[in-house]
Amino acid sequence: MKDIFTFLFLFVLPVSIFAQKHPESYVCYKTSESITVDGAVSESDWAKAEWSHNFVDIEGDKKPLPTYHTRVKMLWDEDYFYVAAELQEPHIWAKLNQRDAVIFHDNDFEVFIDPQGDNHLYYEFEMNALNTIWDLLLAKPYRDGAPAINAWDIKGLKSAVKIYGSINDSSNADEKWTVEIAFPWKVLKECAPGQRKPLSGEQWRVNFSRVNWDVEVVDGNYQKKKDPKTRKTLPEHNWVWSPQGVIAMHQPETWGYVQFSDKIVGEDTEMFIPDEDYITKITLIRIYQQEKKYFAEKGYYSVEIKPGFQGQIEITKKQFLAYLKGNSGKIWYINQESKLWSE
Template sequence: MKETLPGCSLVILCFLVGLLGVALGEDRCEFKDRYPLQYVAYKTSKAPIVDGRLDDKAWQEVGWSESFQDITGDSSKTPYHETRMKMRWDDEFLYIGAVLTEPDIWANITTDNQVIFHDNDFEFFIDPAGSTHFYKEFEVNAAGAQWSLCLNKPYLNGGYENSSRVFPGHGWSFSSHLQSAIFISGTLNNPKDVDDYWSVELAVPLGEVQYNNSAGKVTSGSLWRINFSRVQWHVVKVGDHYEKVAGPEENWVWSKMGEV
C-alpha cells in the first residue's frame, strides 16, 4: 500500500505466473506482458458504507482497474461483458469494489458455503506473502451467497481446502467481521427484462487475512499478491427462468494466469 490521498497506499500485484523478463536495452522487448498487473490501493480516512453501491467519496477519489481479460490471456477471447474493480484500505479493512456489467442477472445458490462458482460470481484470491501458502479465497454471487476458504498450500503439493464447506462448524472462513453487499441495477432472476450491472462491495478484515500469513500486516509501501476473477456461464431464457447451456464457463480475471 502507499502514501496516499494524502494517507498511505498499498501496491497490490496479481499472482505471477511464469518467468519475468528484463529489458536489456531500448531495442529489445521489455516483456511487459509477463509482469503482473499493479494497482496502488490508497488508504482512506473515512470508511465507505458497505451497501454495494460504490458511491461513497472513498470510491470516487480513486480510479478503476483495467478491464478484466480472459484467464488465458488469449486476445481472441475478449470478455463480452466488462468487469472492473477498485481497492482502498484503512487500519482494519481492505475495501474492494467491483462492477460487473450484465444484461441477464441470475443466481440459483442462496445459502453460504456452497460452490458459488456454479453460478456467475465474483472472486478474490489474496496472498500477502506471495508464498502460495495459506492464501485466502472469497466468492460471492448476485444473490449475496458467499464462500471463503484458506488453502494451506497448492493442490499439486498436497494442499487442501480449509473451509466451513468441507469442515462444517470448525473450518476456516472469514468471520462475521467481513462485510459484503450486492447492488443490482436491474432485477434478479427475471428473464423478461434487460439488466444493466451488478456491483460488489467488500470490507475484508485485515486481521483474518493474516491468519498463518505474517505478511498480512499493512504498512505504507507494502506489496501484496492478489487477483480477481469473474466466472460467467452461458445461459438461455426458458419461460420465467434461466438455464445453463452445456459447455464450459468463461473465466475472466484482472490479470491473466495463462491457463484455466
C-alpha cells in the first residue's frame, strides 16, 4: 500500500489536491451530561474529550506552522453535534455584529460539514469573537458554479464565546478565546444519509478553519496591517485542522473525517477506521480536474483524458462520468460537478 501511495503522490496526484495521505481524523464520543453552551468548555465531559492536533497552514507543509495555536474537540448526544475550539490570540478584536455578514473579514472560526461525503449539500458556519455568526448551505462547491444559500439558517443553533483577556482593547495583551457550538441534528440531518443523525461508526466529512489577520495599533485601535509599498491590506492567514493543499476551503474531498461513536466519552474508546477508498476518491478528483481543464480549452470532454487510468469514462456533449473500483470493492463515480458517490 505504501508503494501505491508513493507512486500516486509523485506521478499522478498534484500536491494541490493531495494534502496528505489521509486527512485528519477524530472519534467523536457521546456525552454523559448536559452541555451548557457558554464558551467556557468547562463540563467534565469536555475534559475527557481529546483535543485535535494543532491547526496547520491551509496549504500544509508548503507553508510555516501558524503563529498561534488552534485546536478543537467534538462531542454529541441525541440532540446536538458539539464543537469546542481554543484559539490563542494576543490581540482579540472583532467589528462585525450583524448576522450573516462576511465574518472572515474579521478574525474568525469556521466549521464545514459534509454529512454524505459526496462534495454536495454541505454546511458552512463562521463566527467571530463577538459571537456574530454566518451560516450558509452550499448545494455544490463554488468551483462547480453553485451560489451560497445565505438565507438558510441553522434553527436551534447555540453558540458562545469566552474571552481570556479583553476584546477590542489594545492596551493589554490577551491570552485566547474559546468557543462552543451546538449544531442541532434536526437541521444537520436534512442533508445527511437517510436524513437522520449519524449511526455509531458512521463517518462524516468535517473541517475547521481559522482566519487571522495581521494587525497593528493606530490611535489606540486595532487595524489590519498594510503593505508599506502598495498600502494594500496584507493577505489573511488561513489555518486549518485538515490541510487543503491550496488556499481554498471548498474542496470537501480533502476535509477531515469525524467518526461518531455510541460510547460515552471517557468510559471506553474505539479505533478510527481509515477510509480504504480515499485514494480512489482522490484519483477521481484528479480525473475531474483534468476533464474540467480539457473542457475549458476544447469545449468538450474526453474519454482519454488520463492515459493509464484504470477506470472508465463516459461522455456526452456537456457531461462526463468517470468511475473506478475502490479497495472496498465499491465502484466510485464522479461527474462534471465533482459529485462523488458509490454503488
